[in-house]
Amino acid sequence: MTEIDLIGQIADLKEVDYKTTLILASFVELLCEKKIITKNELTSKMKTLDFINELEIQHAKKN
Numbered sequence: 001m002t003e004i005d006l007i008g009q010i011a012d013l014k015e016v017d018y019k020t021t022l023i024l025a026s027f028v029e030l031l032c033e034k035k036i037i038t039k040n041e042l043t044s045k046m047k048t049l050d051f052i053n054e055l056e057i058q059h060a061k062k063n
Contacts, residue, residue: 031037 028037028039028042032039032042
């Protein structure tokens with residue numbers, strides 16, 4: 001793999017990441033606008049999932 005190939009792959013990943021982030025942000029905004037969820041509920045869920053993920057990582061490191 002050449003340096004140019006690697007740079008191209010990184011650029012592709014950045015584009016995919018941007019589009020994924022845009023889709024998620026749009027989805028969240030629509031859910032909030034339709035009063036299906038609040039941003040506080042979303043933030044709370046994010047914190048919970050992040051905490052669970054950290055616990056799983058710590059558990060995996062011990063095993």
